[in-house]
Amino acid sequence: MEIFALFIGLILSLGLYELNSALALHASGDGLKQRAGLTEDRTGVGVSDEGSSVECKLQGATRLPAFSMDGDYVVGGVFSIHHYTYTVTNNYTTMPDPIRCSGSINSRELRFSRAIIFAIEEINNSTKLLPGIRLGYQIYDSCASVPVAVHVAFQLSSGMDPVFHAGEKCSQSGKVMAVVGESGSTPSISMSRIISSFNIPLVSHFATCACLSDKQQYPSFFRTIPSDQFQAAALAKLVKHFGWTWIGAIRSDSDYGNSGMASFLKAAQKEGICLEYSESFYRTNPRSKIQRVTDIIRRSKAVVIVAFMSAGDLRILLEELSLKPSPPRQWIGSESWVTDPELLRFSFCAGAIGFGIERALIPGLRDFLLDLPPSKVSASPVLTEFWEEQFNCRLDKSVSDKNICNGTEDIGRIQSPYSTTQFRITNMVYKAVYAIAHAIHNAVCQETHSITQCDKLTSVEIKEVLNQLKKVKFSQNGYDVSFDANGDPVATYELINWQKTESGSIELVTVGHYNASLPEGQEIHINRILTWVEGGTQVPVSVCSDSCPAGTRKVLQKGKPICCYDCALCPEGEISNATDSSDCFLCPKEFWPNAKRNICLPKPVEFLSFNEGLGIILCAFSVGGACLAVLTAAVFHRHRTSPIVRANNSELSFLLLFSLTLCFLCSLTFIGAPSDWSCMLRHTAFGITFVLCMSCVLGKTIVVLMAFKATLPGGNVMKWFGPPQQRMTVVSFTFIQVVICTLWLVLSPPFPMKNLTTYKEKIILECALGSTFGFWAVLGYIGLLAVFCFVLAVLARKLPDNFNEAKLITFSMLIFCAVWVTFIPAYISSPGKFTVAVEIFAILASSFGLMLCIFAPKCFIILFQPEKNTKKYLMNKT
Structure with a gap:
């Protein structure tokens, strides 16, 4: 819209100019028609019918070229040789004067214009390219002004002769075949819109706006410099390469700056780069606006500044920044200014880096x-x-x-x-001239039998030159020249670094290259050491928030860009193994994070081991209990003929001691890493040995009751519960438990498993019950026998013997029942390996209870009170 408005304004200005001219001539009575007898056609060209020829005269004032030379075919050139134009205030009462240039000469642009002359002279002296044909040139100074550039475009489109003659109608003589220029994108856009209507190619050496690749709007535009679309992507990758995520951005308020920065911001967003500010200005803006931009730069926290600007705009900004000390800033530049030698005088920009066109040897x-x-x-x-x-x-x-x-x-x-020795953009001018020359060559020359013949009298349509320009592909001084469908060349850049010399001056040093045709991630290649802002050797840091280390994740700060965040520790069970991770992820099922939560380690496997303190203590009690039972059996065997041993059914006592030994030892199967066999053995061995023990205790209790009944007159009960019946009772009760255990093992046996739910940070190796019903059936059967024994023992506890074993059995069964009643809630609530420890404790506690309550008093009498180990003492009634 801005360009369109400018274009309309220019047309209106030209219209007012022509109107004022006509009014002035008419008022003076000496108009063009009256003086020369001219008529005027619709093209705005004056036509005279006097004589045999027709005289044509262009309306308006003609701008004189800065450099010109006649030729068979003419190449146009437009450059901003001057920096400014004089400001003129129009009063709309007199004809405005032509726009005049002001300011100093732009040495760089002058070099560009002279490069055209050099290339054309080189082509004219060539015997291979356009032999026998002489190229001319018309090079104009646009004064860095869009209106002047537009005026020149109209003039180049119409022809350069102010007065010329033709036959039937005015034909345009000396019209250019193509135009080289302009250096800026905005004037190139304006010029291209005009001359494309006449199919005149415009080949720019420095206009990089990506918008110019649109062939619908600019069908005759070409360029030898890569589009900003490539440069913007390259700058974003460069910023990402050095880890900068918090930057400032400034741009020229022109088509070049606005379009280029828009492309850069789009590419930067994909790379995760955030902007603290984005400001624009143009060299003609009031100083107050430029001061506002410099104030923003001074106050900002972003160390890195990406400047997508023309050299003229940046020069004004740097001049303003130099008036007042500013914090050190790392400048990142586009190719329009990063290779401009005139800006090297700003020493505070030392360390600047950016992409420049590759140096060339001409x-x-x-x-x-x-x-x-x-x-x-x-x-x-x-x-x-x-x-x-x-x-x-x-x-x-x-x-x-x-x-x-x-x-x-x-x-x-x-x-x-x-007078520089580094030709970068100059080579783009040089290649543009040669591209035009090759297009003209292909349009007017023919090769027959390896001999090239060119006819300079051939009437060449400019459209043919345009079509040939699309197809050119050649190599000049080792540099390939061709255009893609959008009129763009292959994008390659040099990475330029502003480095201070020992004398204190700044020089441009090539430190790397960029090639857009290489695979993703390999486009940038750095082959030399860079120097940074203030001569530093370390890459400056420019981030909104410091990087989050591994083990944490980024939490965005409310209302701020995504580059501003806090670092939060990963939740329990999750890790992040990279810096600046946005999310944490869960460890695999059998793994757990380390303390820093940056790696997953295998979970420690836990089980009741023989090597740990608790396992050693339980082993000691288990073995000690078994030894105590064996020792007691030895004492009983040594005194097996004594009254106290014989009175307590020695056969059941020895069987009970044997079962208690097994009970003590079966607890050892609960210690150690669970396996298929240990899981099945520990539960079945425990169930069977304890039933054997309870059967023996039950047999002894029944014997006590039967013995008491047998002492009554006429009693003959003992014959019904003699030794064979006692053995059968023990075997029968034990066999039932064997059947229960067998069914359990066959249908759903216990098996080893990894418990991952009790503790999140470790694995518990334990034995799964398989069938829960089988487990509780085994325990329930043991409990049933224990209760039965306890009831019988209670009934016999007050029998009138001096040494009544029923009392001892009562106490033992009371302890046994108390232990296993408390075992159930403790077993259910104990976590991990402590579940096994509780089960072992219950086995040992109940075994020791039976051992001590039943056999300790007898052993005490046998060993320490032998006087009581007599039949008389035992038969005494209390």
Whole structure:
């Protein structure tokens, strides 16, 4: 819209200009038609019918070229040789004066214009390219002004002769075949919209706006420099390469800056880069606006600044920044300014990096640029002005000025962008001229029998030159030149670093390359050490928030960009193994995070081991209990004929001691890593040995009751419960438990398993019950026998014997029942390996209870009170 409005304004201005001219001529009574007898057609060209020929005259004032030369075919050129134009206030009462240039000469742009002359002279001297044909040139100064560029575009489209003749109608003589220029994108857009209507190709050496790749709007536009679309992506990758995520951005308020920055921001967003600010201005803006931009730069926290600007705009900004000390900033530049030697005087920009067009070697060009004898300089107003600016002297000796040039001045001895040895953009100009020459060559020349013949009298349609330009593909001085469907070349750049020399000056150093055609992630190649802001050797840090280490995740700060965040520790069971991770992820099922939560480690496997303290203690009690039972059996066997042993059914006592030994030892099967066999053995061995034990206790209790009944007159009960019946009772009760255990093992046996739910951070190896019903059936059967024994023992506890074993059995069964009643809730609530420890404790506690309550008093009498170990004492009634 801005360009369209500018274009409309220009047309209106030209219309007012023509209207004022016509009114002035009419008012004076000496109009064009009255003086020359001219009629005017719809094209705005004056036509005279006098004589046999028709005279045509262009309306309006003609701008004179800065450099020109006649030729068979003419190449146009438009460059911003001057920086500014004079500001003119129109009063709309008189015809406005033509726009005039002001300011100093832009040495770089002057070099570009001279490069066109060099290339055309080189082509004219060639025997291979356009042999026998002489190219001419018309090179104009646009004064860095869009209106002037548009005016020149109209003039190049119409022809350069102010008055010319034709036969039946006015034909345009000397019209250019193609135009090289402009350096800026905005004037190139304006020019392309005009000259594309006439199918005139515009080949730019420096207009990089991605919008110009649109062939619908700019069908005749080509360029030898890559589009900003590639440069924007390259800059975003460069910023990402050095880890900068918090940057500032400034741009020229022009098509070049706005379009380029839009492409950069899009690419930067994909790379996760955030902007603290994005500001724009143009060189003609009031100083207050430029000061506001500099204030934002000074106050910002972003160390890195990406400047997508033209060299002229950035120069004004840097001049304003230099007036007041500013915090050190790392400048990242586009190719429009990062290789501009005129900006190297701003020492606080040392360390700047950016992409520039690759340096080129153009044989003979520097000698041509330095070949400026006084005669050549005096013949050109532009060269005269440039010479006088460079040496601060006057060439015109007629002017009364003491500072007259003495003829010893040498342009090669001064530091000037004009005389640089690094040809970057100049090579783009050089290639543009050669591309146009090849297109004309292909349009007017034919090759027969390896001989090229060109007919300069051939009437060439400009559209044919346009079509041939689309197809050109050649190599010049080792540099390939071709255009894709959008009129763009292959994108390659040099990575430029502003490095300070020992003398304190700044020089441009190539430190790497960028090639857009390489695979993702390999486009940037750095082959030299870079220096950074303030001469530092370490990459500066420019982030909103410090990187989150592994083991944490980023938590965005409310209301701020995604680059501003806090670091939160990963939740329990989750890790992040990379810096700046946005999420944590769960460890695999059998793994658990380390303390830093940055790696997953195998969970420690836990089970009741023989090597740990608790396992050793339980082993000691288990073995100790078994030894105690064996020792007791030895004592009983040693005194087996004594009354106290014989009175307590020695056969059941020995069987009971054997079962207690097994009970103590079966607890050992619960210790150690569970396996298929240990899981099945521990539960079945425990169930069977305890039933054997309970059967023996039950048998002894029944024997006590039967013995008491047998002492009554006429009692003959013992014959019904003699030794064979006692053995059968023990075997029967035990067999039932064997059947229960067998069914359990066959249908759903216990098996080893990894318990991952009790503890999140470790694995518990334990034996799953298989069938829960089988487990509780085994325990229930043991409990049933224990209760039965306890009831019988209670009934016999007050029998009138001096040594009544029923009392001992009562106490033992009371302890046994108490232990296993408390075992159930403890077993259910105990976690991990403590479940096994509780079960072992219950086995040992109940076994020791039986052992101590039943056998300890007897052993005490046998060993320490032998006087009580008599039949008389035992038979005494209390």
